[in-house]
């Protein structure tokens with residue numbers, strides 16, 4: 172570790188500025204909390220309010236960094252193994268939109284997994300680009316989607332040699348990683364950059380027992396959620412960039428276009444401090460989480476009816492590495508769904524899980540956990556098993572992936588087109604203007620601009636009848652669907 176990493180230029184500058192107790196005639200108008208609701212002020216505390224500041228000269232400006240923000244971003248780049256790091260105060264969504272809009276011009280193609288986060292599709296709509304989808308590999312037993320394979324990416328690159336970039340999710344929400352290095356090498360062979368949605372992978376850079384990070388794998392850009400697992404405040408994130416194929420000036424101008432001019436110094440200071448903590452203690456923090464998760468996994472696997480997924484999952488192309496701090500708890504022989512288990516844990520044990528689906532709950536073990544929190548989870552799961560265990564393995568609804576429909580109109584044109592609402596069962600052949608997604612597997616069945624087929628309609632109706640949550644359309648019961656008028 173470079174000793175420079177002990178510094179926190181932005182956080183320290185803010186503290187020193189606040190300590191001088193300046194007389195403020197600028198926004199924010201609460202002026203160190205004095206002008207705000209007293210109950211909130213008291214709850215929130217004096218210290219954070221004193222550094223809730225704005226881009227006055229001594230505090231630099233995220234839009235034109237040249238002082239302490241620039242120094243903080245340079246230290247972050249060093250810590251994350253990037254050439255440049257850009258702070259995002261608009262979450263990883265903002266960083267993802269910046270990545271996509273940096274490489275994509277109107278009418279150009281980008282290769283993306285079908286199960287991308289909605290910020291990718293928002294950016295494609297804004298850029299006027301054309302998504303080329305690759306199916307993620309489905310895990311039929313767990314009912315979840317993993318990553319894409321090198322073979323599928325390469326096949327798509329051969330079919331679309333004019334694509335401008337490939338975007339990958341690594342690792343997935345469930346912590347599963349593909350062989351990223353191999354995919355990056357393959358994409359670079361075709362001369363285009365790789366963008367990585369690293370929303371769930373901030374710790375990967377700091378521990379060899381976790382999947383490798385996007386920067387370690389040679390990717391060109393990575394949107395990395397420091398706030399999700401790296402200890403910064405919610406909404407703060409970073410965009411890591413390697414300059415070989417990406418112009419950092421363009422990244423700066425695009426992130427500026429998408430970012431508020433009132434950038435939160437609380438969020439940026441928390442990024443500066445989280446970077447220091449990760450750079451100095453990241454390995455130890457990740458090890459702590461891994462050790463706790465290992466104990467939890469072993470103990471959960473002793474509970475009848477539950478299976479906490481581990482390294483046995485690995486061995487295929489899309490399941491090359493696993494972030495074992497994520498506990499995928501599969502309700503193998505339990506008479507309730509993941510959604511019901513989530514509610515039961517909330518009601519009976521005051522436990523909040525990260526997510527649930529039909530067959531699983533996902534619990535995240537982080538550096539913020541200790542033996543006590545793991546013990547509570549294990550005790551709660553034992554009681555869950557005592558209450559809901561069944562001898563027979565439950566008949567699951569088989570998780571199928573629908574065929575990807577034909578994208579007839581660009582997502583942008585569909586977004587801006589005049590639309591009408593028509594009965595869903597009569598919509599075959601029409602161009603949809605909204606999203607339809609089913610959980611599991613959380614992969615969009617239809618996206619704006621795609622032509623609805625009878626197969627799509629049957630697939631969605633079948634899943635609605637099975638009681639699976641269908642999300643996206645204005646009409647939550649999917650009686651009606653919005654399509655492009657006169658098409």
Ligand SMILES: Cc1ncc(COP(=O)(O)O)c(C=O)c1O
Nearest residue numbers: 262263264265288344368370396
């Ligand atoms: C895979 C993935 N990508 C991107 C995001 C967006 O991150 P943020 O909420 O920081 O904008 C999320 C959020 O949950 C996500 O799960």
